[in-house]
Amino acid sequence: MSASAIIFYCISTFILLTGILSVTTRKIFRSSIWLLFSLVGIAGLYFWMDMNFIAAVQIIVYVGGIVVLIIFSIFLTQKAGEQMPKAITGRKVFSILSVLAGLAFIYRVISLNEFHPNTTTVVNANVSEIGTQMLSTTEHGFVLPFEAISMLLLAAMIGCIVIAIKSKPE
Amino acid sequence: MNEVPITHILFVSTALFFIGMYGLFTRRNMITMLMAIELILNSVNINFIAFNKYLYPEKLDGIFFSIFIITIAAAEAAVAIAIIINLYRSHHSIDVEDAGELKY
Numbered sequence: 001m002s003a004s005a006i007i008f009y010c011i012s013t014f015i016l017l018t019g020i021l022s023v024t025t026r027k028i029f030r031s032s033i034w035l036l037f038s039l040v041g042i043a044g045l046y047f048w049m050d051m052n053f054i055a056a057v058q059i060i061v062y063v064g065g066i067v068v069l070i071i072f073s074i075f076l077t078q079k080a081g082e083q084m085p086k087a088i089t090g091r092k093v094f095s096i097l098s099v100l101a102g103l104a105f106i107y108r109v110i111s112l113n114e115f116h117p118n119t120t121t122v123v124n125a126n127v128s129e130i131g132t133q134m135l136s137t138t139e140h141g142f143v144l145p146f147e148a149i150s151m152l153l154l155a156a157m158i159g160c161i162v163i164a165i166k167s168k169p170e
Numbered sequence: 171m172n173e174v175p176i177t178h179i180l181f182v183s184t185a186l187f188f189i190g191m192y193g194l195f196t197r198r199n200m201i202t203m204l205m206a207i208e209l210i211l212n213s214v215n216i217n218f219i220a221f222n223k224y225l226y227p228e229k230l231d232g233i234f235f236s237i238f239i240i241t242i243a244a245a246e247a248a249v250a251i252a253i254i255i256n257l258y259r260s261h262h263s264i265d266v267e268d269a270g271e272l273k274y
Contacts, residue, residue, distance in 0.1 A: 001173070008174050012182040019186055019209055023193030028202060035205045038186075042212050045182075049223050054236055058215075061240050066208065066247045073251045074201055077258040087196040095195035099188045106184045115176050115225065123227035133230055134237075142234050149241050156245035164252040 008048055015041035026083045028074055036067045053127050179220040186213035200254050200264045204247065211243045 015038055022034035039062045046055035134142050186209060193206030215236045222232025258264050 005174050008178070012178075015182065016185055016189065019189040022209070023189055023197070023202075023206055028199065031202055031205060035208065038209065039212065042216065045216060046219060049219060051219055051223070051233065054215075054219060054233060057237060057240055061244050062208070062212075065244055069247060069251055070201060070205065073254060076255055077201070077264050084197075084199055084202070087198070092196055095192050098195070099192045102191070103184065103188045106188075107181065110177055110180050110184065117176060117224045118227055121227045123223055123230075125230060125233055130230060130233060134234065140229070145234070145238060149238055153241065153245055156249050160248050160252040163249070163256055 004048070008045075011041055011044050011048060015045065026086070028078055028082075028084060029071070032067060032070050032074060035070075036063060039063055039067065050123070051125055053125060053130055176220055176224040179224075180217065183213040183216040183220070186210075186216070198266050200250075200257075200266060200269075203266070204250050204254075208243065208247070211239060215239055 018034045018038040018041060022031050022038055025031050025034060039058065043055045043058040043063075046052075046058060133140060134146055137143050190206045190209035190213065193209065194203055197203050197206060218232040218235045218239070220232075222230065226232070254264050257269060261268055
């Protein structure tokens, strides 16, 4: 087993452990901090796969944006030190059973499927390549989804302001 | 790099997906359910990147799908948190059981 494989298994156990802690801990603030660690671990996995741009985007958007937003909303709506009520035992047992069944099913499908990795070429994912292809109008360009996403972001921004605005008492 | 087969990366992302599903099933607080959804979206991103890296290295489609998913996740989190804060203002609770009148 080489160093790269050892690094991969360390990163994946880190991601899974912090993910499990994030969905099981009963203090909501700790749950968001464990989620932050899990997202940083996923960014590390992207770095391990040599996808530097995606890893940077992951850290900027998730760690710098979404988790901070979640922490702000926790402070606005909850008492952060308080423990959340325990889940009903029946619901917990049912969830564990269904999750394990789904996990076993997908594991079987993945291990039965034969993948044919392409080892001859190396992926070229530097920023200039991504930017050129993102805005090109040729056959493999992505300018149409880019524009659609920009419209969606504008709509989401306006929608957030409209929903969160304080209505005047009548 | 190549001694880790693609199936192991897929196993990790599947486990992360079902951890998120477990959180979505058991939690009743809207913010924690949102966190579970973030975990699910991230597991899908890992899949896209791994397929791009191992199976189709001559294209960049997986990277673009991941970028779009990250963007949509950010927009979705912003809208969801605006709704949650507004619900807290009117109901003083963000438990899904207390928001039952949305059903009717």
